[in-house]
Amino acid sequence: MGPLEGIKVIDLTSVVMGPYATQFLAEFGADVIKVEAPAGDLVRAIGPARHPGMGPMYLNSNRGKRSITLDLKTPEGRELILDLCRDADVLAYNVRPAAMARLGLSFEVLAGVNPRLIYAGLYGYGQSGPYAARPAYDDLIQGGATIPHLFRLSGGGEPRYVPSAVGDRVVGLAGLAGILAALVARGRTGRGQRVDIPMFETMVQFVLSDHLGGLTYDPPLDGGGYARQLAANRRPLKTADGYICALVYTDEHWRRFLTALGEEGKLSDPRFAGYAGRSVNIDHVYGWMMEVFLTRSSADWQALFEKIDVPVMQMHDFESILSDPHLTAVDFFARVEHPTEGVIRVMRNPVSLSDTPPDLPRPAPRQGEHSREVLREAGLSEARIEDLFAKQVVRGL
Structure with a gap:
């Protein structure tokens, strides 16, 4: 029984940022239903894989979830999302809010269906500024949040990106915090709310909390930057x-x-x-x-x-970290049997709770693995389910 046991999450997110946030919800015990478009989550195809659609980045950001494949661009697909949200606690998405509105899945529509729903969006830019309609990716946000500039200042060479999706994962954790805060607030008020987690603003705050420096003051005391972190010789x-x-x-x-x-x-x-x-x-x-x-x-x-x-x-490399004595002692890396991928290595949730500890959840699902199961739980008849499959509104195993 994880701390979020009984919480139902409709997960419309894909790639890294949103799935990373919702994986934490799943590992804490929530029932996370991953809703994928017919083409599937793009990240399924990244990296080496034993079977198509089951790449390592996907496996490491989607544990504990159930998967349904659904064409949201059809009227019937949209209605199914509304049905799934009637008793859900959270809906998470990471497309631009305008795209959700075009699908007929805006906050106002979903709040009308379920006033207790937490409607959480993880996307590029706050919606009251001129960048609101822009698409955003980790590389762009790293650049906008001054990270390549830090490399130029500290090494004197060309600006570059951190070789990790640091923006996606930091913003994913900020999204997790926002969702959990909204759930706590709902416990007091009984009402859901809209939670917006913009990448650009989140990462600017993340970086400049270290590097705003003398620019914190008006007038400025210096040009910004934390000298120790920017030292050219600060390295292994x-x-x-x-x-x-x-x-x-x-x-x-x-x-x-x-x-x-x-x-x-x-x-x-x-x-x-x-x-x-x-x-x-x-x-x-x-x-x-x-x-x-x-x-x-x-x-x-x-x-x-x-x-x-x-x-x-x-200083570890990718292979030596697997035998680190501390991580071995705390059983951080575990080997589990995936139903289709065989033995895979997974990383345990690093957060520990004394009364309701997260355990290793079910492995990341195949695309559409739980489509029929989820629809049955939503109250659809077998005939209706078969009709949706025949029309390819829903797909699955």
């Missing part, structure tokens, strides 16, 4: 035989670190002596560290940092 430290990640951060960290190296004299060097001095001279400080770390192996540095209790972490 090259050792005699590889790389390691270490953060000598507080004054006490520096005292223990420099003492262990026999470099106590630097404690009186204004470039090292206090946080303010290190911040102003961060490129010099990190440059010195890069030279020092070349003198010992990664294992030696890790042992030293653990001995003096200064933060350190192995």
